[in-house]
Amino acid sequence: MPDLRRDPIVGRWVIIATERARRPSDMQRTAPAPQGGLCPFDPGNEGMTPREVYVAGRPPSAPPNAPGWKVRVVPNRFPALKIEGELDRQAEGIYDRMNGIGAHEVIVETPDHDRAMEDLTPAELTEVLFAFKARILDLRNDLRFKYILLFKNHGHLAGASLEHAHSQLIALPVVPRQVIEEIEGARRHFDLKERCIFCDIVGQERKERARLVLENDEFVVFAPWAPRSPFETWIMPKRHQSNYEAEPKERLALCAEALGSTLRRLGGALGKPAYNFMVHSNPLRDAQSPSYHWHIEVMPALTQVAGFEWGSGFHINPVPPEEAAEFLRKVPG
Amino acid sequence: MPDLRRDPIVGRWVIIATERARRPSDMQRTAPAPQGGLCPFDPGNEGMTPREVYVAGRPPSAPPNAPGWKVRVVPNRFPALKIEGELDRQAEGIYDRMNGIGAHEVIVETPDHDRAMEDLTPAELTEVLFAFKARILDLRNDLRFKYILLFKNHGHLAGASLEHAHSQLIALPVVPRQVIEEIEGARRHFDLKERCIFCDIVGQERKERARLVLENDEFVVFAPWAPRSPFETWIMPKRHQSNYEAEPKERLALCAEALGSTLRRLGGALGKPAYNFMVHSNPLRDAQSPSYHWHIEVMPALTQVAGFEWGSGFHINPVPPEEAAEFLRKVPG
Structure with missing residues (x-):
């Protein structure tokens, strides 16, 4: 379970997400390895991601987690926060912590591996922005969450680890x-x-x-x-x-x-x-x-x-x- | 003159330092070019920097801006803030700005181009920390300054543009x-x-x-x-x-x-x-x-x-x- 810890001086929260950890010797920042093999966001590879929580473009009668979609939202495979559990706020001496409860989802913006967000037509990009809205409307029903941050990391220098066009959302138990x-x-x-x-x-x-x-x-x-x-x-x-x-x-x-x-x-x-x-x-x-x-x-x-x-x-x-x-x-x- | 601008929503100050600017086409982040040629922090190259404001290790009788020092503090050649002038706080519609007044100095930690801060002996490193103190004691006499931030960027990924071991200080007209x-x-x-x-x-x-x-x-x-x-x-x-x-x-x-x-x-x-x-x-x-x-x-x-x-x-x-x-x-x- 990730740990949410509060700095006692300035009140800044930090997510200690050990399941995303690497060994200290692997911590050096280097260019990502070229993505050989399969992209989990390509159509046909839907089984490589957790099951989808939202999809646009596929007829309702078609089977889920299969091709035919235009925008697809799935839980992050390496989430910074976990969806199950209670917050369980606790003191540790003068310090404060709670369980790292939250949602971490990936919005795959297009089935096409080679198109960036800026290559989408206005109609296609509208579907992405509408998916943002749909996810907020769904997740806000979970009263443990206080805020949803929608964001995009595009390119290695901006923190992206996959090339295929995607945005992310993190639902948080505190307002940042x-x-x-x-x-x-x-x-x-x-x-x-x-x-x-x-x-x-x-x-x-x-x-x-x-x-x-x-x-x-x-x-x-x-x-x-x-x-x-x-x-x-x-x-x-x-x-x-x-x-x-x-x-x-x-x-x-x-x-x-x-x-x-x-x-x-x-x-x-x-x-x-x-x-x-x-x-x-x-x-x-x-x-x-x-x-x-x-x-x-x-x-x-x-x-x-x-x-x-x-x-x-x-x-x-x-x-x-x-x-x-x-x-x-x-x-x- | 650099410009200090205040974000009207959260009150965050930003230094717009155009004299450090490059062309937009040069803005891509890349590894630094290998430092061919002379290092401005090496002994013998003292003329490549602005005149020193503090020195340790050179006898008082020796000429300034010449070799023989152990720690040397000089104004930054490309300062984020300028030492001369008045703050001149102004409104621009709903926005706030003032002149980018401040001091930006470089503490050269050793004359030896090939030694990092962690290679210094305790006695040598003590001289560096004492230079920090000496610069605060001098600069605090300038009543325009409210705060001095001492910091070090070591290595390209941490924002350093020169290899030779150095720290920096920026004296600011506001407390950050x-x-x-x-x-x-x-x-x-x-x-x-x-x-x-x-x-x-x-x-x-x-x-x-x-x-x-x-x-x-x-x-x-x-x-x-x-x-x-x-x-x-x-x-x-x-x-x-x-x-x-x-x-x-x-x-x-x-x-x-x-x-x-x-x-x-x-x-x-x-x-x-x-x-x-x-x-x-x-x-x-x-x-x-x-x-x-x-x-x-x-x-x-x-x-x-x-x-x-x-x-x-x-x-x-x-x-x-x-x-x-x-x-x-x-x-x-």
């Missing part, structure tokens, strides 16, 4: 501090101004345009004012909405359009970089919030977290967001 | 959030218990011994309860002390003994890994604090920050600290 900080910061702004700070940001970015990358009827894409890494790019709904899972499919289609274009622009500007993206949404089962606003943060993996960043929480970024946005506006999306 | 979180967390514990939480941790680690790596008369080395990365290791004075610069040289000598042994053990256990370390101390000119306690955090660069870590602030660690400590106890230090 990164999200709490956003929620609390947004609430302070709301208390002061009675406005959503994300709506204010959308307003200023659309007016100033210096950091704007693109917009459509429902979404705006821009380089944030204080980006942690070069070419960090945020995708935000123009209309106020705190909960990702509340978006109807028609709006997710416009989000897919914006996300696909963003990834193609980053690919064109930076030569198909490794990247991460994270979906930040309101905690599970929280009602609509007037102060919080869901969004996607895309981070190309171009710089390293080093001593200064670890020790300060500051980031050093050599590329102003205005320059990054200008570059991204010019390349084809 | 990572430190504020520690100070505030420690103060909450003190308010509740009237004890320093770091002293409590030292007590529990020395008693339990499961995470203990080594100790000497003044310092204890252990794997923390909730490590962010495999083999993260903390070095902490046993006696309560909030301010690094208040330590007399005799105690820094025992810190050097503990640090050298820690680095050699990590090198033996993990095959000379890239690593970072950070010195966390009380903010500049703050009086002795009963609740805060300086320490060094050593982090081997073994895992990658990926989507889940960026999005949640959680870390996933496959190696329990008890296993890491047992391993580190067994290898020669």
Whole structure:
């Protein structure tokens, strides 16, 4: 069972997931071995993964865990957290721990081994974003979970261990501090101004345009004012909405359009970089919030977290967001 | 002039340091080119660096910026922050910025190009730790600075761009959030218990011994309860002390003994890994604090920050600290 441990000084939780462990002598970071053999995400290899929990594109009458799907969601074979059990919060002297309860799932974005997320058509990418929503709606019924983080690691330098296009979700028994900080910061702004700070940001970015990358009827894409890494790019709904899972499919289609274009622009500007993206949404089962606003943060993996960043929480970024946005506006999306 | 920008939602500061910029097409992360040519930190090449601000080992009568030194501190040639100017805090719509004022210095740890920090004798390493103190005592006279972060990036995977053994310091016009979180967390514990939480941790680690790596008369080395990365290791004075610069040289000598042994053990256990370390101390000119306690955090660069870590602030660690400590106890230090 993985262990969730809380740092006693700053309250940061860490997942000690020994079943993902390697021997100390294997810990050196090296390029992944070329993936000889079978890809567990290819059609026909469905038996190599745990049984699917969601599928799009296969007729309901067809047998599960077989080809014919367009998007397929399966539990992670090497989960960071385990789905069965109780939290069992305990003290160990001055320290706190609980069992590593949670869900860890993989969203296989396409049956085609050779297509990346940015190669998907808007309709195909819409099905991926709809699968995100469907998994939130299912998992939020489990009252042990407080938050679901949806994210993507693309490329070895961004932490991906498999090439086949996939995103991931981790359902957590606590709301992660990164999200709490956003929620609390947004609430302070709301208390002061009675406005959503994300709506204010959308307003200023659309007016100033210096950091704007693109917009459509429902979404705006821009380089944030204080980006942690070069070419960090945020995708935000123009209309106020705190909960990702509340978006109807028609709006997710416009989000897919914006996300696909963003990834193609980053690919064109930076030569198909490794990247991460994270979906930040309101905690599970929280009602609509007037102060919080869901969004996607895309981070190309171009710089390293080093001593200064670890020790300060500051980031050093050599590329102003205005320059990054200008570059991204010019390349084809 | 670098730009310090504050994220409007969570308050995180980012340094936009354009003079360190490369073209977007150069942004791909690759191994560094082999360092042909001259090393700016080798004796005889003192003219390749900015003029030294501190030196150990050279007689006062000898000319500066010439060989004969044992430790040499120089301003960084490509500083993240600039020493001249005023902060000039400004609003830009809803956003906040100030000039990137600060100091960025390099501590060259040895004249010998081929020796790493862990190869230094205890006496040599003591001179390095004393140089850290001397620079804090000098820079704290500049009232624009609120904090000095001392850190080391060793190896390419940990963000080092030069091989020659060196540490760095960055003097900042704001106290970084990572430190504020520690100070505030420690103060909450003190308010509740009237004890320093770091002293409590030292007590529990020395008693339990499961995470203990080594100790000497003044310092204890252990794997923390909730490590962010495999083999993260903390070095902490046993006696309560909030301010690094208040330590007399005799105690820094025992810190050097503990640090050298820690680095050699990590090198033996993990095959000379890239690593970072950070010195966390009380903010500049703050009086002795009963609740805060300086320490060094050593982090081997073994895992990658990926989507889940960026999005949640959680870390996933496959190696329990008890296993890491047992391993580190067994290898020669």
